[in-house]
Amino acid sequence: MSKLHLVFGGRVRDPQTLEFTDLDSLDIVGLFPDYKSAEEAWRGAAQRTVDDAEMKYVVVHLHRLLDPEAEGVKL
Secondary structure, three states: OOOOEEEEEEEEOOOOOOOEOOHHHOEEEEEEOOHHHHHHHHHHHHHHOOOOOOEEEEEEEHHHHHOHHHHOOOO
16 A cells, blocks of 8 residues: 655644634645655645744644554544
């Protein structure tokens, strides 16, 4: 199985949290087959909005959600 990763971002209430303020306006950067390409996409998106403290981009390890036992993740 591919180690799928999702990169997305949006406005947050507090830059130290993941509480997005408007889910309808999330910027879905894309799905990526490995962490390296996801990190490159995340870095590019984050750098485009570096002057906006309320914008935050994240990488989600979808492969861990799809098969949590394979990664030793407990839900």
